[in-house]
Amino acid sequence: MVKPKTEEEIELLRENAILVSKTLAEVGKIVAPGVSTLELNRVAETFIRDNGAIPSFLGYDGFPAALCISVNDTVVHGFPSEYALKEGDIVSVDCGTFYKGYNGDSAYTFPVGEVSAETRKLLDVTKASLYRGIEAAVVGNRTGDIGYAVQSYAESFGFSVVRELEGHGLGAEMHEEPGIPNYGRRGKGTHLVDGMVICIEPMINAGGRNVYLANNGWEVKTSDHRNAAHYELTVVVRHGMAEQLSTFDFIEKDASIKF
Ligand code: MG
Ligand code: MG
Numbered sequence: 549m550v551k552p553k554t555e556e557e558i559e560l561l562r563e564n565a566i567l568v569s570k571t572l573a574e575v576g577k578i579v580a581p582g583v584s585t586l587e588l589n590r591v592a593e594t595f596i597r598d599n600g601a602i603p604s605f606l607g608y609d610g611f612p613a614a615l616c617i618s619v620n621d622t623v624v625h626g627f628p629s630e631y632a633l634k635e636g637d638i639v640s641v642d643c644g645t646f647y648k649g650y651n652g653d654s655a656y657t658f659p660v661g662e663v664s665a666e667t668r669k670l671l672d673v674t675k676a677s678l679y680r681g682i683e684a685a686v687v688g689n690r691t692g693d694i695g696y697a698v699q700s701y702a703e704s705f706g707f708s709v710v711r712e713l714e715g716h717g718l719g720a721e722m723h724e725e726p727g728i729p730n731y732g733r734r735g736k737g738t739h740l741v742d743g744m745v746i747c748i749e750p751m752i753n754a755g756g757r758n759v760y761l762a763n764n765g766w767e768v769k770t771s772d773h774r775n776a777a778h779y780e781l782t783v784v785v786r787h788g789m790a791e792q793l794s795t796f797d798f799i800e801k802d803a804s805i806k807f
Contacts, residue, residue, distance in 0.1 A: 605644045638663060649720055683697065687742050728749075758772070
């Protein structure tokens with residue numbers, strides 16, 4: 549049985565969620581051809597620290613940076629590097645904060661300049677699959693209902709769901725129970741209860757679902773080297789409709805950010 553969060557804990561998780569949401573927008577403002585992914589990481593780390601928080605990914609199991617930055621065929625856990633983004637790339641940015649004893653964790657995939665129609669579709673469908681998952685994150689459902697919602701939507705467009713990684717509970721620890729797979733069967737899995745705080749984070753591939761771990765032991769890449777997208781939000785399970793803690797509004801309501 550997963551213990552739901554108290555309303556006091558939820559407020560602290562909300563503060564973290566807003567900070568990661570704003571951090572992703574700060575990153576989005578500078579995504580452009582020619583910008584290195586190290587520069588994205590630098591902007592995020594500075595913004596997080598300026599807000600009195602700690603970048604929780606840095607040093608987590610030895611992870612070397614504040615952000616996971618995953619370009620094109622890298623699904624998740626990419627290292628920031630000297631690589632300069634180029635027109636037509638997509639860049640998935642995953643951000644974590646630790647503040648007042650609690651965690652924030654959200655991700656967004658940005659297009660770099662103009663992307664192909666197929667890539668545009670991958671971004672739109674992956675984000676929409678996340679919202680389908682959030683719609684299923686209500687009391688009375690189970691984790692399998694979330695997975696089913698994400699999977700059935702994404703696969704209806706011919707895309708595939710990465711199965712090796714999943715969403716998770718969030719609290720004082722970055723990864724808590726229950727796991728939230730992006731595939732599944734309705735009515736199966738952990739029961740969702742009021743006050744449970746979870747991260748839903750579909751990782752959707754343009755091609756096949758198979759992935760492999762790069763030699764650095766972190767980066768997860770698509771086996772067919774086609775693009776992958778990743779969006780993540782933190783929500784509270786509630787009766788009738790989940791309550792979103794993190795938001796993409798800071799990105800999508802900023803006219804200077806291409807999304
Ligand atoms: Mg994340
Ligand atoms: Mg996560």
